[in-house]
Amino acid sequence: MTTDRPTRAIALRRTVAALAIALAPAVLASPPAQAAPGADAAHTSSAATSTTATRLATDVATDCKPDDSTACVAVVVMNDAGDRIADAEVTITGPGGFDETVTTTADAPASVAVPEVGRYTLTLDPASLPAGEQLPDGASTELQVTAQTGGTGRAAFQVGGEAVAPESPSAEATTTAPGGDEGTDAGTGTTTEGDGVATAPEGDASERAFSWGQVWQQFGSGIRFGLLLALASIGLNLVFGTTGMSNFAHGEQFALGAALGFIAINQMGMSIWVGGLLTIAVCALTGVAQDAAIWRPLRRRGTPVMQLMIVSIGLSITLQYVIQLLIGGGSERILSANPRPLTLLGITLSTTSWISMAVALVCLIGFALFLTRTRLGRATRAVSDNPALASATGIDPDKVVRVVWILATAFAALAGLMWGISFGSFNWQLGVQLLLLMFAAVTLGGLGTAFGALVGSILIGLVVELSNLVIQSDLRYASALVILILVLLIRPQGILGRRERIG
Amino acid sequence: MDEFLRILTQSLAELIAPTTAAYALAAIGLNLHFGYTGLLNMGQAGFMLLGAYGFGIATIAGAPFFLALLVALVAGLIFALLLGIPTLQLRGDYLAIVTISAAEIIRWIGRSTWLQEWTGGASGLQGRNYKGTFQDLSPLPDGRTVIGPLEYINTGSDSWWTRIFAWGVVALALLFVWLVTRSPWGRVLKGIREDEDAVRALGKNVYSYKLQSLVLGGMLGALGGVLYVLPITIAPDAMGRTMTFFVWTVLLLGGAATVFGPVLGAMIFFGAYMFMRTGMRALSENTGVGDVISTTNVEQIGGMLVGITLMLLVIFRPQGILGNKKELAFNVR
C-alpha cells in the first residue's frame, strides 16, 4: 500500500489547494460542497486547515466589527502547529483602489474595515515571515476573499512546510485502506468526502450581531438557494412521479452541469451563453441516452423500483468519478472574475446571483405552464397519477418518460451551471451534497407531486440560510435534514402529498 | 514477474485484512435490514461512525475495552431507534432518505467544531489514543509472525491480533444471523420483506419487528465501525456515503438474504479492488499505459469501475454470487 501514498510534492500542492479552497468561500454564500479536495482527511493536512478556519470564525476580529454598513477583511498566518504567527505583513487590495497593509498578531486575526463589498486580494510578504516558518514550496502568496456588509471575509495563510500526520507509525502506513478509507487514498484526491462545511462561510451566529437587516439578507440568500434547489429538484420529482424511482444519480446531473459549464466556459473559453446552452444540451443528451440505454430496458423487464434505485446509486458513483476525471479533485468556479454586488430591496447579492434567480423563476413558471397548459404536460401529469390508466387512454408512457428525462437532466444542468456561476466554488462532490437537500425538499413538498418540489425547495433554502443566524454555520445543512425528519413525523405524506392506497 | 507477485500478495492480504472484516460485519447488519427485512438503510456508514466514536470516546474517557464496546453498541441502538421510530411506519423510500441524511448529520456533527473537544473535529481521533485497551488484551507474544506470504507484527495496529479479533467477531455475527434468520422470528422478517400488509393482517406487529431488525443490524454496523477504526484512526470523512455505498456493493455482490454472502462479497470486493488498483498503478508506472492513464486517474477509474460493477450486478445478477436465481423470479413489486 505504500505505493498508494502521495508523493511529497503532490501532498504539498494539495495542502495548499485545500487551504485556499477552505477559505475561498469565506463570505460568498458558502457552497455546500467545497470539499478540501485530496485532503488527507485522516492524516490531517486539510483537516488541520478546516479546523484552523473554523477556529477563526469564533474569534472576533479586534479592529473591525462588521455591522449592517461595515464589511471587514481579516487575516491570520499560522504555522503547522496551528499557532498564529505575529508580525507577518499582508497587503490587502480590492475594488475602488483599496490598498492597505496589516501586520498580524499572535492573539487575534488582523482585520481591517473595507469601504466596499466585493472581492479582495490578500498578499503575504514572505520576507516578513520568521526564518523557520516559510511558505511551503509552490504555495501561493495570494488569497482572495469576498467581503460583505455585516460579515468578515477571512483568510488564513499556512506556513511551515507540510503538515505532518501526528500519528503514522510504519505499521499504520502499510495498513491497507480499502474503499472508503480516504486516509490513505487521499494523496490522489479521490475518495475524500470532506465538505468544507466546517469552513465557516458567511459569518455565523457567534460573531454576528443579530439584526433584522441580517435576517432580511439571509432571507434573500435563502430564496436564491431555494430557487436553484427547486430548479434542480423538479427533475428528481418528475422522474419519481412518472417511474416511481428515487434517482440517486440526479445530484450528479446537477454537478455535471457545473462541471461541463466550467469546461466549456473557463477551459474552452466559450462565451457564457454559448457555453451554457451547449452544456445544457449535452446534459439533456445524457438524459435521453441513459433512458434509452438503462432505464427503458429495465422498465420493460419490470425491474422493481428498489433495484432501479440501487442501479441509480451505481450510476451516481460512476458519474462522480467521471466528473472528477473531467475537472480533477480540486475546487473550481465558473467565471472567476470578481462578482459585482447588487443591492435590491435591501438584499445584497452578486449580480450573477440576481440573474440566476430570474432565470430560475422564468424556468419554473415556464415549467408550470408546460404542465398545466400543454398536451404533453398534461400527459406527464396523467402518467404521474396513474401510468396504467394513462396508457389505456392512448398516452405513450415511454414517450412521456423520455421527455421527463430530458427535462429533468436539462433543468438539473441549468441549476448546476448557475450554481457554479453564482455560488462560488464547487467540486466533484457537489452532486451528492445537493442530492440530500433535494431529497429533503422533495420529501417535504410531497414525493411525486409536481409543485411540492417548489414549496419544499424554497422552505429548505430558507431554513438553511436562516439557521445560519442561530446555529453554527457548519451545521446548517444538518438543520435542513432535521426539519425533514420532523415533518415526516407530523405529516408523512409531505406538505402537498396525499396518502396512498392500501389493499 | 516480481511486481506481479507483489500485486497478487497484496490482493490476497486484502482478503483477511481487518477492514475487510469490518465491511463484512457492516454488510451482515445491512443484510438483516435489506436482505431479510427489506429495509432500505442508506446510512450504514452513520452507524459505523457512531460506533467508532462511541468506542473511541469511551476509551479515551477511561472505559475498559468491553465497556467501550458496549457503548458503541448502545450508540448504534439509540441511533436506530431515533431513525426507526418516525420512519418505519412510512413507505420504504422515506427510510432511505432519512437514513442517508441522518448519517450525513452524524458526520457533519462529528467534523464540526461544536463537539470538537470529544470528536476531534474534522481531523478526528488519533488511533494511539484509543487502541491501548484493545492491544493490551492480546494473548499473543511479542514479535512478528510470517504465515505464507503474509507477515505482520503479532500485536499492534496492523497486526495478527487485530485480524484474529475482527474475524472472530465476524464469525460470531455469522453464527448469530444464521440462528435468528432460520427461526420463526426470521420468518416474520422475511414475510415483512415480501409484503408487510399481509403480515400485519395476520396479527404481527410489523412496526416492532422492523424496529428490532433496524436496531440489530445497526448494532452490527456500529460494531463494524469499531473494527474499522481499530487498525487506523477515527476520521469522520472516511466514513461517509462512499462507505455506505461500498457496503451495499459488498452485500449485493455476495448475495443479499444469504448468510455467507456479506463475507464472500467483502473478500471478493476488496481483493479485486486492490488487485485492480495496484495492477493499474503498476501498469501506469512501468509501461506505456502511463501516458494515457496517470496514477491519479487510477483512483478515479477504480471508483468508476466500482459504480459500473454495482450497476451491472443489480441488472444482470441481482441475487449476487450466492443468491438463488429461482427466488428472484418472483421478485415483482
Added chain:
Amino acid sequence: MSADMSEETTSGQAHDAAGPPESVVDAAAAAAVAPTSAVAAEARDDLSQVEPVVGAPKPDAILVADDVVRRFGGMTAVDVEHLEVQRGAITALIGPNGAGKTTFFNLLTGFDTPESGRWSFEGKSLAGKSGARVAQSGMVRTFQLTKALSRLTVLQNMLLASPKNPGERFWLSWLPFTWQAHEKEATEKAMEILARFKLDAKADDFAGSLSGGQRKLLEMARALMTDPTMIMLDEPMAGVNPALVQSLLGHVQALRDEGMTVLFVEHDMHAVRHISDWVVVMAEGRIVAEGPPATVMQDQAVVDAYLGAHHDTDLGDDSLLDPEILARLEAEEEKR
C-alpha cells in the same frame, strides 16, 4: 322497505331450502342448507326474524359500525351510518365497482383511518386499533389483490400465520428448543388446512410460483391458520376457475358451520345468492339495502345501483349472465 318485502324474504328462503339444485354451485349450497353447527343454525334462525331494512339491528351482532366516514379529497368513499353483522352467519357485502367495499374493509380492519366513526368487535371498540391488533382480536382479513409472500414457501406462509409462536420473540429465536414443539404442532395444523384447500402438494414450493387462483386459496388458508372468530374475505372468488369456485364456496360454508363468522365481498351474484345468509349492498359509499339474498336481489335500489334506474330484473337472475341480454339492458339504459 315495505311489508311485502319481508314476505319475499321468507318465500326466498323457502325456495333456497326446497328447490332442487340447479348447478354445481347450487349443489354445494344445497349440501350446506342445513347448518351443522348450533351457532350457525341459531344465526340463520335469528336472521330470519330480522327485518331487511338498512341498519337493521341483529339479535347477536358480532360487529357493529356507526357513522364511519372516509373521504379522499372531495370524494366520500365510505359513509356508513349503521351496520351490524350477525355472529355465525355468512354476510355478503356487494356493490358496484368503486362502491367503497374495499375501503370499508380497510377501515374496519385498521388498514386505513376514517375521518370519523366508531365500530366494535365482540363488544370491544376497534376504532384506532392497528391492523395487527384487529387481527389479534380475532378479525382476520384477506386482500382483494392477493398478497402471497412470494419468496417464502407455501408452508412457511402458513406457519407465519400461526399465532403465539414463542420463536417469533427475538430473545427466544436463537434457541430452537424453545419453539420447536410449537413449530411441529403448527406444521401439522398447516398441512391439514392445506390439504383441505388441495395445496398440500405445493407445500414446499415458493408461494410466488402459485397461480392466481391458488394464491387466493393460500391467502384464505393462511387466514384460517390464525384461528379467527371472524374472517373477512375481499373477493375470494375473483379470478378463480369455476371448479375451484365450487370448492371455495364449500369451504366458506364449512367455516360457517364450524361457528366462524364470515363477511365477504363478491361480485359473482350466484355465489352470493347461494351461500350467504344475509346480504349488504353498498353504492357510492353508503349502504343502500340489506336483507336475505333473494329479497335484496330484487330490491329496486340494488338493481338501480347495479344496472341503472328502472329495471325490474332480479340480479340473481340467470338471464343476466347472457351477454346479449345485458347488452340490451345497457343499451336501453343509455337511451333514457
